[in-house]
Amino acid sequence: MAIAKYLFEPQRNPRRGLLAAEWVVMAYIAVTLMIILVTYTKLANPQAMFWGRVQVVVMTVVLWGVYRMMPCRFTHLCRHAGQLLLLSWWYPDTYEFSRLLPCLDHYFAQADQQLFGCQPALIFSEAMPHPVVSELMHLGYFFYYPLIAILPFYAFFQRYEELGRVVAVVLASFFSYYLIYIFLPVTGPQYYYLGAGLDNVAQGVFPHLGNYFANHQESLPMPGWRDGVFYQLVLDFHIAGERPTAAFPSSHVGASTVMMLLIWKLGGKKMLRWMMPLYVLLCLSTVYVRAHYVVDVVGGWLSGVLFFYLFYYLFRKVKE
DSSP, X not given: OHHHHHHHSOOSSOXXXXXXXXHHHHHHHHHHHHHHHHTTTTOSSHHHHHHHHHHHHHXXXXXXXXXXXXXXXXXXXXXXXXXXXXXXXXXXXXXXXXXXXXOOHHHHHHHHHHHHSXXXXXXXXXXXXXXXXXXXXXXXXXXXXXXXXXXXXXXXHHOGXXXXXXXXHHHHHHHHHXXXXXXXXXXXXXXXXXXXXXXXXXXXXXXXXXXXXXXXXXXXXXXXXXXXXXXXXXXXXXXXXXXXXXXXXXXXXXXXXXXXXXXXXXXXXXXXXXXXXXXHHXXXXXXXXXXOOHHHHHHHHHHHHHHHHHHHHHTTXXXX
16 A cells, blocks of 8 residues: 555646656657758668657657646656667667668777787687576676666665656666767677678788678677576577667666666665676676677776766756
């Protein structure tokens, strides 16, 4: 009964307009619509991209209408959750833009080669193929997905007045990464190594593939213990939504860094201590599964800290 009262008790002063998180989404839609108009004749699916954005706007209006008819914490949460759930749709959308430009992987593979004298993304899983190591790495990689849900629910039940700010920061960070990916086409080792040829990569030869990935989405098989539970979960997510896009900086690392810092700001120190080993595994796993070069991970750390402080300050007046 206490939970039901908390969820459905009518709010005395319900929000009239859009939430901060919804304004972030509308801003991203406006920016990408302009890009669609400029590149319309070159895009493979411009009409689908346009109508997809219309559907997002309609969904936002519908959730706003439901909230206005029944203003309570539950419908307020639904408005935020709806936008977070759509991140899985927005991510592959970046490929439709980035495929118009030549990929830049040869620069990033060369950077790893110069730093380490090898390709860590190529040898990491080969050096540690043990099933236990594989499952730990895939557990870390998978942790990214529930973390996106854990954070807003933690804010909702522990620091409700911070919910709007938290979700706005998360969405602004994700969309900042997506805008980078649109103009910085790096596919990541799992795609580039296959296109460049494993023999070339092993010898430190990194050819420029140009627009190869405009028409190729094949990737290397995911390394690790194939009978593992978390291996299969990560594989399913890759099959469902992965595209040759979004490698630098790593949003897997960057967005997770933003979310971990938000948990710290919310006062969740005990939760943070529990999650820290998973976060470390997550950062390592991005190289293990060949999703990222090491320089992508470093870029993820630096950009994650930058985006956190930038957007946490920008949305400082957002209170629910």
